[in-house]
Amino acid sequence: MSLPLPDSADDWGFETRAIRAGTERSAFGEHSEALFLSSSFVFEDAAEAARRFQNTEPGMVYSRFTNPSVQMFEARLATLEDAEDCVATASGMSAILALCLGHLKAGDEIVTTGSLFGATIQLFDNFMAKFGVGIRYVALTDPQAWKDAIGPNTKLFYLETPSNPLTEIADLQAIGEIAQKAGVLSVVDNCFCTPALQRPLRFPVDLVLHSATKYIDGQGRVLGGAIAGPRALVDPVRQVVRTCGPSLSPFNAWVLLKSLETLAVRMRAHSENALALAQWLEQQPAVARVLYPGLPSHPQHALAMRQQSLGGAIVSFELRAENSDQARERAWALVDGVRIFSVTGNLGDTRSIITHPGSTTHGRIPEEARQRAGITQGLIRLAVGLESLKDLKADLAMVSDSDWKRRKN
Ligand SMILES: Cc1ncc(COP(=O)(O)O)c(C=O)c1O
Incomplete structure (x- = not known):
């Protein structure tokens, strides 16, 4: 479930969307978004409760699934990344974990690069490998190496650009095309640039991932993460977040909403x-x-x-x-x-x-x-x-x- 954007949001410039998109006012008519610190939500009657639980009616249930502050952040970040949908997570690492749990199974293979954030490499090598997921490392800057690494079980291309700390650049067009032709899911961690400087979904890339802890907050206050892209690809990740619980806290979502205004x-x-x-x-x-x-x-x-x-x-x-x-x-x-x-x-x-x-x-x-x-x-x-x-x-x-x-x- 995600919030519909206001009708005019598609025509708005980036700065306008960063400040106004996704805003939902409560009955009090607050100008600045409210912070919804509530772990659960009440229903009108038993029938509404049943519809909400079965996901046949949009609306709040429980803050592990949905929360108004979190949804506003998701809707705003989605429009900034030119994405149809977005799911927020407790941190960047939990976004990567939820991505893997949602899209991979034992026997699948990830093609990635050594030019990655260290904990991402540890997540792949120490934890995904434990559940039977294979990992291949190639040079970030060599699209041919990505192509050559594709095997029958390759399911995911995962990369960051620019890389840390050497600021190497991945060719998003070339690598994205290779993944697309092979039917491999491609995911770009955009945390160094943010959508203010780079929008990977404008290239043949499937999903964009964030540690919102970095420049999206930009003021060293809270942890957060997100994955944005087509609804059909975001949804498996959302199901992991709902069930397993690495959900973004409403307080952090509210801080991050304010941060996006100045991104x-x-x-x-x-x-x-x-x-x-x-x-x-x-x-x-x-x-x-x-x-x-x-x-x-x-x-x-x-x-x-x-x-x-x-x-x-x-x-x-x-x-x-x-x-x-x-x-x-x-x-x-x-x-x-x-x-x-x-x-x-x-x-x-x-x-x-x-x-x-x-x-x-x-x-x-x-x-x-x-x-x-x-x-x-x-x-x-x-x-x-x-x-x-x-x-x-x-x-x-x-x-x-x-x-x-x-x-x-
Ligand atoms: C490029 C990149 N991706 C992901 C992460 C992980 O994010 P978090 O610390 O929010 O879990 C970091 C953290 O430094 C990072 O630099």
Whole structure:
């Protein structure tokens, strides 16, 4: 069950839909959406209760199934992703789990890539594999490899673009077409771009998935997730959420509804700050290379700009060093030296965040595999926030020193 959009919503611009689509007013006529903190809902009589339970009549039953605040969030996100339907979940990971439970069975195979969020890889390798689902890993940026990996049991292509932390770009048109021709379900985690910058469903992609915890909230407050796409493909996931219970809390849905109202302006501002910082970093003597899809020097800049309207907030760069030990020492000195950038495990916040992937998010991968994946010890990931650009540059000023050793000693 999902809420119908107002008749005019299809004609509205993105910003208008982000603020107004999906709104349902109660009898009080509140201007801002109400927060419906109720675990269950009452029925007029036994016949209405029966109809609601049998799903032959739309309406609220119990907040594990449906809740007005959650439905408003689902309806609004669906229209922003150009999707027919959307189901919200408690977190991004529960969206991925519900996707797998809804669409896969023992013996099926997932084709995916190592350039994925670490917990997604663990979910596939440690849990889906336990239930007899096979996993094949291919290079994110090589559509032919995706094609070659298809076997008789392949059911799902799963990817993120841009990737974390190297900002590699997947060709959504090419990979989507390959999946479509083979009758394989294709799913794109759009949490780095959000629909403000990239709409995967405009390509031959079946479903779009979110950790709403990241830029959809954008202010580091709540966890949430969602899957959007055609009703026939969203529905199996909705049945998992209703039955198994990884439902979004009404409070988080209400916070996320407010967040969507500012999504477009936030993503533009994140991208402007990130591009300016990336351009500045490229000029700094201590920096060997900068990875940002909005920079012409990015190896897939042209592809990124065909798929994304702007580069997003994630900028990675590598510090110059003579060897791996020195690279790590310099990266840690930079992380320890900042005062504005937060040293934290999250991203997708108005507050800028600095991470050393080699010893944190990718710290448990064996050194050789890490090197192969391009996660060197000199690599730094920034999730650029909305603070003043001059303050962010001043905070990273250590990289302007051409003689790092002299400064550090
Ligand atoms: C790309 C991506 N997908 C999914 C997730 C998981 O989301 P959550 O933490 O909301 O479960 C994350 C979390 O960092 C992520 O970065």
